[in-house]
Amino acid sequence: MIVLDPSASVDPFEQIRRQIADGIRSGELVGGQRLPSIRQLAGDLQVAAGTVAKAYAALTAEGLIETNRTRGTRVVADQALAPSLHRAARRYVSAAEGLDLEAALGAVRAAWAAAHGEVGPTDA
Helix, strand or coil, X not given: CCCCCCCCCCCHXXXXXXXXXXXXXXXXXXXXXXXXXXXXXXXXXXXXXXXXHHHHHHHHHCCCEEEECCCEEEECCCCCCCHHHHHHHHHHHHHCCCCCHHHHHXXXXXXXXXXXXXXXXXXX
């Protein structure tokens, strides 16, 4: 179930995109599962259809969903992350106690950059 926070600094389309992507990657939304139509979801969330269309377009570009005129919008198969990754994420969240989400994600971004030889903000 998607819940929008009107007081959030994140745009509604991004809240929708993020919640659906997280649901797919967690395995809560499985391959082949049909998503609501753009109009249906827009009505349920009380947002403009264009807001949902923008979220669905981003999810399509990410390869997480696909739309077919006859079958509707469905989750692409095999997009859930491995259970071991979910366990590691839960361990990290426990270790990051006291940090806010942005700080915790910043640590992940820095570690990712270091592991992939990317230039981080302190390397520039």
